[in-house]
Amino acid sequence: MAATMTGAPLILYNSLTRSLEPFRAIDPANVRVYSCGPTVYNYVHIGNLRAYVFTDTLSRVLTWKGYPLTHVINITDVGHLTSDADAGDDKMEAAARASARSIWDIAAHYTAAFKQNIADLNIRTPTHFPLATDHIEGMIAFAGKIAPEHCYELESGLYFDVTTVPDYGRLARVADDEREGRIDPVAGKRHPQDFAIWRKSPPGENRQMEWDSPWGRGAPGWHLECSVMSQHFLGASFDVHTGGIDHREIHHPNEIAQNQAHCACADTGATIWMHNNFLVERSGKMSKSSGSFTTLTTLVDLGVHPLAYRLMCLSAHYRSELEFSGENLAAASTRLKRLVMTAQALRARNDGTETGDATRYLEALDAAVSDDLNTPRALPVLDEMLADKKLSPATRLKALAAFDDVLGLKLSELTREDLRVRPAEAGIAPEEIEVRLAERREARAAKDFARSDAIRDDLTALGVEVMDGDPLGWDWKLAL
Numbered sequence: 001m002a003a004t005m006t007g008a009p010l011i012l013y014n015s016l017t018r019s020l021e022p023f024r025a026i027d028p029a030n031v032r033v034y035s036c037g038p039t040v041y042n043y044v045h046i047g048n049l050r051a052y053v054f055t056d057t058l059s060r061v062l063t064w065k066g067y068p069l070t071h072v073i074n075i076t077d078v079g080h081l082t083s084d085a086d087a088g089d090d091k092m093e094a095a096a097r098a099s100a101r102s103i104w105d106i107a108a109h110y111t112a113a114f115k116q117n118i119a120d121l122n123i124r125t126p127t128h129f130p131l132a133t134d135h136i137e138g139m140i141a142f143a144g145k146i147a148p149e150h151c152y153e154l155e156s157g158l159y160f161d162v163t164t165v166p167d168y169g170r171l172a173r174v175a176d177d178e179r180e181g182r183i184d185p186v187a188g189k190r191h192p193q194d195f196a197i198w199r200k201s202p203p204g205e206n207r208q209m210e211w212d213s214p215w216g217r218g219a220p221g222w223h224l225e226c227s228v229m230s231q232h233f234l235g236a237s238f239d240v241h242t243g244g245i246d247h248r249e250i251h252h253p254n255e256i257a258q259n260q261a262h263c264a265c266a267d268t269g270a271t272i273w274m275h276n277n278f279l280v281e282r283s284g285k286m287s288k289s290s291g292s293f294t295t296l297t298t299l300v301d302l303g304v305h306p307l308a309y310r311l312m313c314l315s316a317h318y319r320s321e322l323e324f325s326g327e328n329l330a331a332a333s334t335r336l337k338r339l340v341m342t343a344q345a346l347r348a349r350n351d352g353t354e355t356g357d358a359t360r361y362l363e364a365l366d367a368a369v370s371d372d373l374n375t376p377r378a379l380p381v382l383d384e385m386l387a388d389k390k391l392s393p394a395t396r397l398k399a400l401a402a403f404d405d406v407l408g409l410k411l412s413e414l415t416r417e418d419l420r421v422r423p424a425e426a427g428i429a430p431e432e433i434e435v436r437l438a439e440r441r442e443a444r445a446a447k448d449f450a451r452s453d454a455i456r457d458d459l460t461a462l463g464v465e466v467m468d469g470d471p472l473g474w475d476w477k478l479a480l
Contacts, residue, residue, distance in 0.1 A: 241270035303476035356391035
């Protein structure tokens with residue numbers, strides 16, 4: 001039940017211009033989107049995953065608006081240093097040394113884990129999921145084309161001179177002296193913002209990932225891969241480039257500089273650059289490099305369904321900071337539970353007869369998400385539609401399928417049983433819970449309320465919440 005391109009005009013926020021702009025596809029028959037993917041040296045934390053809920057929302061909205069879509073999410077398995085600029089070691093090489101494992105095994109393991117995360121979050125599989133290491137030849141060719149006019153060679157590698165392209169750093173919108181403090185110096189660089197295109201392997205260093213190039217044996221710079229792979233799959237000019245807001249300061253300005261050098265023009269590559277804001281804890285934003293972070297598996301081990309996290313993300317606008325807390329996640333879990341119970345009840349009552357008109361709800365959904373992916377505005381529309389008793393169950397379920405297409409919450413198929421995720425350290429098995437609840441029902445029938453309360457208290461101590469009046473009867477308590 002997709003909308004058409006004749007619905008509400010799609011308005012998106014362009015980080016490049018810092019303004020809301022009407023979306024105008026370069027080719028309405030093939031909208032092209034590139035999203036910066038993870039560096040697979042560790043598990044992706046939930047702060048990273050917010051970026052993919054955001055870009056999946058964009059993908060779903062474009063499809064809802066009637067656009068055929070080509071979407072690329074890359075996998076960085078080489079080139080990303082421990083600093084987003086040009087300092088430190090390659091994150092993949094460092095992880096391999098720390099674990100005494102093959103770098104290829106590490107990349108494969110964490111890539112598989114990331115793909116499982118996005119499946120669990122009901123994030124649609126992109127059209128292309130390329131590995132950086134599969135495009136080394138293209139990176140060398142790209143670098144060879146821009147090197148004569150835009151690069152210079154040092155002992156440590158090939159560097160891009162940012163003064164050779166127009167308006168470098170326009171995306172970041174910060175003064176040069178402010179940026180200089182964020183970039184660690186490399187001996188011989190002409191300007192602090194210059195960045196590595198190709199990094200030579202230091203003499204005597206044994207690297208697992210290195211290739212021959214005109215500038216010596218080594219590995220590509222992190223920024224190079226996205227320019228090369230976006231051009232390979234989407235062409236030199238495409239519609240939208242997405243990433244986290246931290247990419248707006250260094251990584252994406254460097255991509256733009258490479259793109260301009262390659263085309264010998266002012267074209268930035270993407271027409272619209274979009275960035276999601278941070279997921280923050282009270283202690284600060286999450287970071288894999290800090291070694292202390294929360295993964296989706298962590299949440300599942302605590303008894304949280306992954307789609308509760310997705311719903312929490314959708315409850316805030318992608319450009320706003322989102323606080324992660326046990327309270328916020330518990331609220332999202334409760335909201336998801338209520339939505340699922342409502343949809344399940346509608347399915348039980350559905351006789352196939354459609355009465356009433358849900359058009360206004362679909363138009364309100366379209367208007368909300370067409371307004372820069374305003375999912376917080378769309379969610380109350382969903383609540384209102386599900387509660388509208390003037391619409392038959394069949395009519396509401398048909399409309400719900402459209403909301404599922406856009407929001408990706410799988411409400412048309414989830415059951416309360418699906419949300420009953422057993423915590424990894426639960427001290428009681430589900431079968432034992434059922435036995436204790438049967439004992440409690442017997443106690444209540446016999447008006448032995450002291451025994452009934454004692455059973456409830458015992459279950460609560462084990463992380464089980466007893467919900468009188470709920471047909472399912474119990475749920476795991478959220479403890480973060």
